[in-house]
Amino acid sequence: MADQREMKEKSPWHRPLIIFITVLIVLAIIALVTTAVVQNRTLQKYKYGIVLDAGSSHTAVYIYEWPAEKENNTGMVQQKHTCDVKGKGISSYYTSVEKAGLSLRDCMEEAKEKIPTWRHRETPVYLGATAGMRLLRKMNETLSDQVLSSVEGFLQVYPFMYQGARIISGQEEGAYGWITVNYLSDNFHRALPTIGALDLGGASTQITFVSRREVESPENSIHFRLYGNDYDVYTHSFLCYGKDQALKQALAQQLKPGDTQLHDPCFHRGYNQTKTWESVTGSPCVSAQGSPASPPHGNFTHLGTGNAALCRSAVRRLFNSSHCQWGRCSFNGVFQPPVEGTFGAFSAFYFVMNFLNLTSATLEDSKEKMVQYCSRPWAEVKLSYPSIKEKYLAEYCFSGTYILTLLENGYNFTSGKWSDINFIKKIGGSDAGWTLGYMLNLTNMIPAEAPDTPPLPHAGYVTIMALFSLLLTALLLLACKLFSRPACTQSKQII
Ligand SMILES: O=c1[nH]cnc2c1ncn2[C@@H]1O[C@H](COP(=O)(O)OP(=O)(O)O)[C@@H](O)[C@H]1O
């Protein structure tokens, strides 16, 4: 006992050494944790992508962002910013094509400010044009090429990575909208049932969903393999059935040759506007359907009569159910399996139904509310909604009736299935629409096979490693204290 005390007193380095080793271990642990945290933080840097949605009525610029190291993880891409381009859609610039590109300036300047400068060079920019440009191409391919060249020339000047400006097909528009809503709902990654997508634009409308039945017509069938799962998707895009072109069709159908007045049940009583014949018959959607033998120039007076029942009858005539070469059709001889599962209805489906307060109503209630709404005098409607754009306001009676008819009589959403339709604008902060799906596809951000993911998330991994390092150190110290003393003593004795 006395020997031992003597030994301790004789080894003054014993205590400092332990202190030194302990400090080293503590420093090592701090270094370990700091490295892990710093490493994690640098990984959080974002990447960006820009998609321009060149729609028939207007162009919108979408900026997306995602954590740089999580490119292939699902649900990581989010909408950072949107910018509405002033003025009409690019197809309206066919008379002065150089202005099509210039119209994008303000929003592209905004994009330069929103995205960190050091990321500009690696940020892809895509422009996709939809039904407005499809119609212009139908009428005059040279002009539609010139409009595309104009926007292309303009976008190429920016410091971003230009990836092309093109007219996307109706199938792509439908399919990418479906990818967007299911990506944002995290349905692919979790292998959940998918939701269908209903998109209503100004010049076309799309319906896309997974059907258990065979898709009889090859042009309506798309196959996807995403995250290791197979999806057989039905899609169709009806050109000329966006709400603006549908309205032109409805007007053309009611106008008789030589008419100078049109009494329209789809517009409010007291509505009175002079319009040109050309604004109706100039559309390829109207001329294609056999336009009334009209004076090519001149005006007619558009007068509202505000009668929902008559409006409904007029709108129903736009849907032709007389022929079908398939097992079943939606309308105009287009194959469609029965609607299945839940649907997200976005774009103008949402704008119109939200304005009319019909997003949670039953089909019967919606019809009843349209009867009341359409019967309101135009002067009263204008007074009630002074801040709403007059063009939209004047058309909500038609647009609401058109949406109910398209969904019920066109796609066959019965009363029982009506609650399966969710009218949505956004999912988790990102707009529902084709643009996100388009970018995800072109940047290969949704892999066909599920990537091998580590069992723990990065932060969990770091925490567990740090905890185990601490535990191991504590155990080592304890072991040293318990077992190494006799050995130390013995070695000292030898010396
Ligand atoms: O606030 C709104 N109320 C009503 N309709 C709207 C509102 N905002 C946009 N819209 C309509 O949504 C539609 C958007 O169509 P888009 O321009 O995307 O055409 P596309 O998809 O057929 O090419 C247009 O008919 C436009 O008038």
Ligand SMILES: [Ca+2]
């Ligand atoms: Ca659109």
